Amino acid sequence: MNTKEEILEILQDMHPEVDDFESIAELVHGGTLDSLNIVMLIAELSDRFDIEIPPQEVSYENFDTVAGLVAMVERLQEN
DSSP states (O other): OOHHHHHHHHHHHHOTTOSOGGGOSOTTTTTSSOHHHHHHHHHHHHHHHTOOOOGGGOSHHHHSSHHHHHHHHHHHHHO
């Protein structure tokens, strides 16, 4: 399973009622993810990908789209 597939799996577990996360242009701004979801997502991404997500990475740019999440995780894995 690649990074994107794993992130989609995590999101699907959090919100099984959502059919296609990739079609949502604004996960946070659009209300799909709230602050509690973001905290849970940070914990799950940290565990699943063995990364540390520093506070400065918690931004709309990184959390508002699936592509942003994938880019952030892959960037943090490189460090």
